[in-house]
Amino acid sequence: EVQLMESGGDLAQPGGSLRLSCVASGFTFNNYEMNWVRQAPGKGLEWVSYISTSGSTRYYADSVKGRFTISRDNAKNSLYLQMNSLRAGDTAVYYCARVYSSSSGKTIDCWGQGTLVTVSS
């Protein structure tokens, strides 16, 4: 069974830092591109960041560029999101999400249960 398990969400002060982790199981992690997607309370989905299978290519939403860093450790089947200079607007549930590719298309197909990040003084 494919599973993604996030952790690391917590209450942080504005300007503070957090590191989110996501451990994957049930599939060959190093074959899949990965993303972080977030959802503020009562709001819609917002894509945050992407990383290629090797980690050599990374993309970020403008809202987090320069503050967040995505990384992965394929030996540990793990995805990370280092979040610095946190703002109140970063308050959200953060989902780890796997990319599925086929001849018919490419998209996010599998999501973790999410981890809540709250930024408040």
Place this chain on the structure above:
Amino acid sequence: EIVLTQSPGTLSLSPGERATLSCRASQSVSSSYLAWYQQKPGQAPRLLIYGASSRATGIPDRFSGSGSGTDFTLTISRLEPEDFAVYYCHQYGSSPFTFGPGTKVDIK
């Protein structure tokens, strides 16, 4: 950035009725990279449709997707009680990989 607009914002229907949800993109999206998700309160999103019209594994055939270019549609042929939820369209063709604001399908 490709902006996705979904309409209507809320759709109030009864079980057994047909639901038609629209997703319009600010610029052309390859059909290969257009997906639809269902999300229920307190749960992660679930992939319904990818490649604009391919059903994901385990998705009932009452869900269908269509469209191309800038206009895409998700149709639920006959609403079941478990289908009342929020639906998001999503493009994975070019970064930033954007989502629509969602359409809430609620019980009339």
